[in-house]
Amino acid sequence: MDPAANLPFRIARTGNLSGTQVFASRDIEAGELISVEPPIAVLPLALPSLSPSPFDAIFERLDPDVRRTIEGSADRTLRKRRTLAEHIIRTRGICIELRGENGRVVGHTGIFLIASQVKHSCSPNAAYVWDKDTFTLTLRAGRHIAVGEEITIAYTPLMRPRVARQLILRSSYGFNCTCSACTLPVAESVRSDQARIELAKWWEHSVSFEYWLADDEQPRDALILAHVRALAVLDSEGLFAPRAKHLEVVARCYGALGMRDAFVKQATEAADAWRVESALGLTGSREKAEQRRRRCGRWTRDPEAAVFWAKRA
Structure with a gap:
C-alpha cells in the first residue's frame, strides 16, 4: 500500500516554471495535524551572497532524491540573478530558532521537505510551529480545509495593511502576493486594511x-x-x-x-x-x-x- 495514500495532503506542480503547491487530499479539520518534520538543511539567518555560493555547497550535500524534490518545488518565475539553490533558500526558507552559545537563542533558516513547499497567503488556512527542543516543525490546519483546497501559511504578519505586507514579501522573498486579500478592488482593499488595523x-x-x-x-x-x-x-x-x-x-x-x-x-x-x-x-x-x-x-x-x-x- 502506498504510504502517501494516508497523508492529508498532496503536492502538485501547477506549471512548468511556477513550482509546486500543496493541496488537501481530503477534508482536514481545524487543529488537525498535516505534517511534522525536521529540517533537511539549516543555515544562518543572515548569509551573504558569496562566490563560490555557500547555498550551492549546502544543496550538494543533500540526498539526490531530496534535492530533486526541493529543486522541483521552486517557483522559477521569481528567480533573479541567483543560483537555484540560493533562490530556493531565500524564498522557501522558514525562520527557526536554535540555542547557540551560552543558551542564547539564535535565528536560522530551515528548509523543509513539505512545509517549504507550502505557499503564502494573507488569509492562510494553516500555521506552523517550530520546536527547537525536538528539532521539528509541525504544520496544522487553522480552520477546516476542504478536499482540493490549497494549503497556505503566512510568511508575514497578517494584521498589517496590504502595502506593508507586500513590502515585506518583496524585500524578504522576492514576490508580490496575489492572494484574495491582496487583489481586492481599491475600495475593498482600504476596508480590509482598516479591518486589520482595528484587529491589531x-x-x-x-x-x-x-x-x-x-x-x-x-x-x-x-x-x-x-x-x-x-x-x-x-x-x-x-x-x-x-x-x-x-x-x-x-x-x-x-x-x-x-x-x-x-x-x-x-x-x-x-x-x-x-x-x-x-x-x-x-x-x-x-x-x-x-x-x-x-x-x-x-x-x-x-x-x-x-x-x-x-x-x-
Missing part, C-alpha cells in the same frame, strides 16, 4: 469583561456586540486567529446575564476554539490555552457553577 489594536481599546461586569452603567449587550463584530471581521478577512478569546468573552457575558442556552452554546464554541489554538501553539502557552479549554468545557456541563453566573441578570 482591538485589545488596547476594548472594555474588559471585569469592567463591564462591575459597571451597571455599561449597556447589557455592548460587550457582546463588540466581540461579535471582532469575530465577524476575522471571518471577513479569512483569519482563523485569535478567535478563542473573543468567543470566551461572549460566553462570559451570556453567563453573567443568566442566559443559560446562549452561555452553553458560546462556551462550547470557545472550548473548541481553545482546542484549536492550543494545538496550533499560537497563544504563547499551550498549557494556558488547554486550561481555558477545560474551563469553558466545565461551563457547558454546569453553567450555574461559573463564578459570574447571573451577576448582571
